[in-house]
Amino acid sequence: MTVKEAKGIMITRNRNIDMTRGPLFKKILIFALPIMAMYILQLMFNTADMVVVGRFSGSKALAAVGSTGSLINLIITLFMGLSVGTTVIVAQDSGAGKKEDVSKSVHTSIAISIIGGLIVMLAGILLSKPLLNMMGTPEDIIGLSTLYMKIYFISTPATMVYNFAAAILRAAGDSRRPMYYLVITGTLHVILNLFFVIVLHMSVAGVATATVISEYLSVVLIIMCLMRCDGGLRFIPKKMRIDMEKLKIIVRIGLPAGMQGLLFSISNVLVQSAVNSFGSTMVAASAAAGNVENYIGTTMNAYYNAAISFTGQNMGAKKYDRIDTIAKVSTILVFATWILLGGAILLFGRPLLSIYTSDPAVIKLGILRMNIMIVAFFTCGIMNVFPGLTRGMGYSIMPMLSTLIGACLMRIVWLVTIFKWYPTEVILFTCYPVTWTLAGLGQVGIYFYARHQIRKNTELEVEAAKM
Numbered sequence: 157m158t159v160k161e162a163k164g165i166m167i168t169r170n171r172n173i174d175m176t177r178g179p180l181f182k183k184i185l186i187f188a189l190p191i192m193a194m195y196i197l198q199l200m201f202n203t204a205d206m207v208v209v210g211r212f213s214g215s216k217a218l219a220a221v222g223s224t225g226s227l228i229n230l231i232i233t234l235f236m237g238l239s240v241g242t243t244v245i246v247a248q249d250s251g252a253g254k255k256e257d258v259s260k261s262v263h264t265s266i267a268i269s270i271i272g273g274l275i276v277m278l279a280g281i282l283l284s285k286p287l288l289n290m291m292g293t294p295e296d297i298i299g300l301s302t303l304y305m306k307i308y309f310i311s312t313p314a315t316m317v318y319n320f321a322a323a324i325l326r327a328a329g330d331s332r333r334p335m336y337y338l339v340i341t342g343t344l345h346v347i348l349n350l351f352f353v354i355v356l357h358m359s360v361a362g363v364a365t366a367t368v369i370s371e372y373l374s375v376v377l378i379i380m381c382l383m384r385c386d387g388g389l390r391f392i393p394k395k396m397r398i399d400m401e402k403l404k405i406i407v408r409i410g411l412p413a414g415m416q417g418l419l420f421s422i423s424n425v426l427v428q429s430a431v432n433s434f435g436s437t438m439v440a441a442s443a444a445a446g447n448v449e450n451y452i453g454t455t456m457n458a459y460y461n462a463a464i465s466f467t468g469q470n471m472g473a474k475k476y477d478r479i480d481t482i483a484k485v486s487t488i489l490v491f492a493t494w495i496l497l498g499g500a501i502l503l504f505g506r507p508l509l510s511i512y513t514s515d516p517a518v519i520k521l522g523i524l525r526m527n528i529m530i531v532a533f534f535t536c537g538i539m540n541v542f543p544g545l546t547r548g549m550g551y552s553i554m555p556m557l558s559t560l561i562g563a564c565l566m567r568i569v570w571l572v573t574i575f576k577w578y579p580t581e582v583i584l585f586t587c588y589p590v591t592w593t594l595a596g597l598g599q600v601g602i603y604f605y606a607r608h609q610i611r612k613n614t615e616l617e618v619e620a621a622k623m
Contacts, residue, residue, distance in 0.1 A: 173187050217300060229417070266321065308368070437517050
């Protein structure tokens with residue numbers, strides 16, 4: 157395969173960035189930008205759901221859509237976490253030049269994503285209403301929330317396959333094509349939103365149906381892409397089967413990540429239940445403010461994906477010293493994102509919330525939430541990015557435990573103690589920055605422990621080679 161220089165970035169014919177050679181800052185940023193754009197576009201399309209129903213179907217419809225987010229994440233996150241295992245194993249095999257192993261990982265990953273997607277779809281459809289009732293969803297929106305979720309979960313097989321396929325491409329150094337496909341399907345999503353809600357007056361059913369159609373188009377596009385790839389990345393449907401050795405590695409790395417996401421989602425469901433106790437106006441305000449805040453979170457999540465892929469490939473190539481540079485670059489990018497985007501949200505909070513709704517009570521409560529959350533969002537970025545470095549090195553259980561104790565467990569403790577004693581909106585939302593900080597400190601400590609172990613093992617290998 158020929159390689160060309162493009163402004164100092166080594167890029168192969170299939171758009172893959174060479175992660176194991178050359179300066180890292182520019183490469184990480186160039187790799188992360190398409191992922192960032194993809195996440196922001198995805199969030200914009202989700203925003204379109206909320207804006208369309210909020211503006212054309214009212215604040216109750218907005219609350220109905222917004223109240224389902226934490227519950228949807230709870231149901232899908234365990235299987236979605238396995239895609240982290242896919243990223244790591246494909247990145248390490250690519251870095252080591254093992255084409256046959258890459259091929260086995262590709263076909264195993266697509267197979268388990270289909271199985272996982274079907275399981276999640278059935279669970280979501282069957283459990284939607286009982287779980288919404290358990291969360292104390294206000295009576296005036298629970299019917300709309302249930303309808304939205306049941307239609308939405310029809311899309312989860314496609315969502316699951318798309319995310320695993322995108323993880324495969326990113327692990328090999330291609331973060332652009334998943335973004336291109338999202339632009340196409342997201343544009344269709346917005347058009348269908350407007351048509352179903354404004355023209356056909358379908359309200360929450362309309363935005364959910366638009367999601368289903370666009371998600372299935374996205375999976376068609378990305379699977380066609382994998383079928384046209386060269387070498388080990390090429391997906392051949394008749395070769396799709398589960399390789400047990402690859403599955404074990406994917407589960408070993410991905411299951412703790414999925415469990416971390418699951419536990420995190422459980423804590424968020426409990427927080428959402430507390431939000432629900434303030435009524436549908438607070439639910440709408442929290443949903444709108446949370447959607448705005450997610451623009452920072454999804455941007456930082458791009459650095460998490462970059463950290464996994466870059467660390468994984470350099471581990472495979474045995475270039476361990478580059479991992480420290482990856483950590484420094486990731487931290488700088490998180491801090492810069494917090495300053496730029498966080499500052500913009502604090503300055504323009506009211507106009508941003510006005511996009512979702514014209515209800516002054518909703519806007520007032522939304523600004524209250526954003527002011528509390530944004531001030532400490534840097535710690536959220538650290539909490540999310542450093543596990544990517546550690547998982548790229550092959551350590552997955554310890555990051556899960558740090559999130560379990562520092563974020564999930566402490567968030568529950570906060571709800572049953574501090575919030576119970578002082579049940580106000582300010583006390584409720586303060587649990588986020590407090591637990592982000594605790595979990596973030598734990599993740600940084602775990603990273604340094606993992607690097608120490610890598611150095612120790614390397615020294616032992618060198619000594620053994622001399623004997």
